[in-house]
Every structure is written in C-alpha cells, then in structure tokens.
Amino acid sequence: MTIMVTSIKLGYVPEHFSTPIIFADRLGFFREKSLSVELIPFPSGTGHMIEALSNGTVDVAIGLTEGWLAGLGQGKTHYKVVGTYVQSPLLWAVSAGASSDVKEIGDLKDKANIGISRLGSGSHIMSYVLAKENQWLSHGEPFSFHPVGTFQNLRNAVNDGTCHAFMWEYFTTKKYYDLGEIKQVGQIYTPWPSWLVVARADISKQHETMSNLLSSLDRGDEAVSYISTELDYTKEDAEKWLKTVRFSDKLGDVQDEMLKKTLEVLRDAGVVKEIPKVDALVERIQYE
Structure with a gap:
C-alpha cells in the first residue's frame, strides 16, 4: 500500500x-x-x-x-x-562592470572569463547558447567559467575584475543598471x-x-x-x-x-x- x-x-x-x-x-x-x-x-x-x-x-x-x-x-x-x-521565454541580460572595457557582446569573444552561479546553472548554460548564436563554438570552449554563487557575488565579480561578464534575468538585473552599479552589454532570449x-x-x-x-x-x-x-x-x-x-x-x-x-x-x-x-x-x- x-x-x-x-x-x-x-x-x-x-x-x-x-x-x-x-x-x-x-x-x-x-x-x-x-x-x-x-x-x-x-x-x-x-x-x-x-x-x-x-x-x-x-x-x-x-x-x-x-x-x-x-x-x-x-x-x-x-x-x-x-x-x-x-x-x-526568459530574457537574459549580459552584464559587465560599470567601468569595464567590455562594451558589447563581441568584446567577449576569445576566452572571456564568464561569471556563473554554479556549473550546470542557467547562467552557465545560457553562456553556451550565447556563444552558439554568435558562432563561437567552432574552436572548442568559448569561455572560461568562474562559479561564484549568488547574484550579488556575480555583480561584485565583474566590478573587481574577477570576471569579464555574467548573464542573469533582465528584470532582476535592471535595478543595478539604473543604480550604475553594473552595465548592460547585450541580451538574449531563451528559445x-x-x-x-x-x-x-x-x-x-x-x-x-x-x-x-x-x-x-x-x-x-x-x-x-x-x-x-x-x-x-x-x-x-x-x-x-x-x-x-x-x-x-x-x-x-x-x-x-x-x-x-x-x-x-x-x-x-x-x-x-x-x-x-x-x-x-x-x-x-x-x-x-
């Protein structure tokens, strides 16, 4: 039973x-x-x-x-x-540090260090989808990845130079664009x-x-x-x-x-x- x-x-x-x-x-x-x-x-x-x-x-x-x-x-x-x-679908924003040299998605080509929450997370997987959309998968791993845990840690990582960029849901991220803490360099929808x-x-x-x-x-x-x-x-x-x-x-x-x-x-x-x-x-x- x-x-x-x-x-x-x-x-x-x-x-x-x-x-x-x-x-x-x-x-x-x-x-x-x-x-x-x-x-x-x-x-x-x-x-x-x-x-x-x-x-x-x-x-x-x-x-x-x-x-x-x-x-x-x-x-x-x-x-x-x-x-x-x-x-x-979910709108993912691509973010960089407020004073970063990264200005657009194209600046991430060739082994950028991408901040992610965890291996296997959406922030990790969508980085591959971004690379596929930009045809960056033909030469092996498109990025190196740095797991940092939370959304706050990701924001800190792009501002202290640990990472070049990270991806997170747009509306969650927007407040920090408005505050000038980080900047948006691109976006992508889940298919x-x-x-x-x-x-x-x-x-x-x-x-x-x-x-x-x-x-x-x-x-x-x-x-x-x-x-x-x-x-x-x-x-x-x-x-x-x-x-x-x-x-x-x-x-x-x-x-x-x-x-x-x-x-x-x-x-x-x-x-x-x-x-x-x-x-x-x-x-x-x-x-x-």
Missing part, C-alpha cells in the same frame, strides 16, 4: 517569478489541498536545486528549463519533469518556455500529491504590489515584467516536442552529448 506524501519541501528562486508560489502559500491554497508545504529559497538558482533534489533537501523544485534539461541530458535520474510553470516544475523521482510517482500541488499554484491578484514592495523591484518594472510573462494555464502540461527541441539546442551548444528519450524524463500528472 502506497502512503500519500502530504508534506512537501518546495525549492524556488526568490525572484519575481516566484509570485504564484508565495501567493499559494499566503492565501492557503496548499492547505486547501491538505498539503503542508515548506518553501525553501535558492538564490543561487537551478544548479543548486539539482543538488538539493539529490540529497533530499527539497522534494519539488521550480527552476529554469535549460538547467533541468541539461542535468537530465547529462544522465541525472534523481528527478523528473512534472509540469510547465512559465510558458513565455524555449522558461520555467519547469520537477520532483524527486520517487515523489513524482505520488500522483495525487503532485496533482494537488500543481493545482494549488495560482498567480493571484496582488502581483504588482508584492513584486514592487517585497522583491525590491520598482512598480514600473513590475508592471512591465507582467506584460512579458505568461504563466502556464495548466501546470501539469508538458510538451514533449518543446523538451526535445530544447535538448537539441543544448546538444548543439555542447551542453549535452546525446538526447535521451523524452518520455523517460517526464512523469505525467493529471488534475482538474
């Missing part, structure tokens, strides 16, 4: 995309489904959450599509995709829906629990106020961001073709060597 899990440790990145998660917790949507959910923030991003799923620190996590699929494409089997969180929900492989098979969790997540009506007051964004930036983002209408939907195309891009960028069978990466969750 299988015992249904009702206590979930949910990992997330504490940025504006976390709004539906916070609302589901504050407004009691998890409790309505008899779930006890502990929210665990991971400011260092998706790569850190892959480790946390492996060691049991979290049961379920919401993070960047490219990070999850890179891990799965590299042979990790301790988690599975259970849902699509955000349908729209895929930006956020997925994953669960530890054993937890993913608890379909009733997964169904209740996914159906609990809701955007809520106070997103602009929450983002601008508690996540350190201006009201104007919060409103602009909300116009660009489309949360999934039904989180349990996972499109195989999207996963395959994403893995193909990651293969072409040198992030994964072979494309696994997509169906083996997903646990299908149905809910009303």
